[in-house]
Amino acid sequence: MSNFKPTLALALCFTLSAPLAVAQQILESPQLGNTVTQMELSELDLIASEESVLPAGSGTAFQGREIYAAKCASCHGAEGLGGAANQPLVGGNMRSEDAPIRTVGSYWPHASTLFDYVRRAMPANAPKSLSNTEVYQVIAYVLYMNGLIDQYKVINAETLLALKMPNAGGFVDMSASD
């Protein structure tokens, strides 16, 4: 043991103990990642309903026609009847004898869902790529294709909530009165 150098051993100890302490901390930490910023949160907090306010902006079907043709028709068809997505946005009848075709027009009880869904999830190949104004415009076009509004009707936070959808009462069982 004539070669033993206490200072060297001590230095070695310190050098090793620092990473060990960090490793220990990592093991003890719950590893929940970084704190979410207000900015990041606002990008996720997108629920639009009658309780929460829809964002500013407005649009007509007339303005939304081009957006629909460029960004939606490839999957939903030029008239909204299906297309490659096999998901029609137009037509259907919840009172049909056969299995009903469920679309925005025939099935969705609230128009605000349309804003929420499109802003959050569509176009499916580029979700959240539309501005709020573009969402208002393109959903106006979807409502127009369903014959629910005319092409110049201005759709905004107020008019969207006021719009009565054909199947608004379809989720309430009127026969179960007792």
Ligand code: HEC
């Ligand atoms: C790349 C293909 C694609 C594109 C482009 C696309 N969609 Fe979709 N869309 C889908 C698919 C697939 C679904 C069904 C998703 C599901 O049920 O989970 C869907 C569902 C929807 C629905 C819900 C329909 C329902 O009754 O459940 C709406 C509304 C909608 N899309 C609107 C749009 C609008 C508006 C655009 C253009 C801005 C658009 N989509 C572009 C593929 C697409």
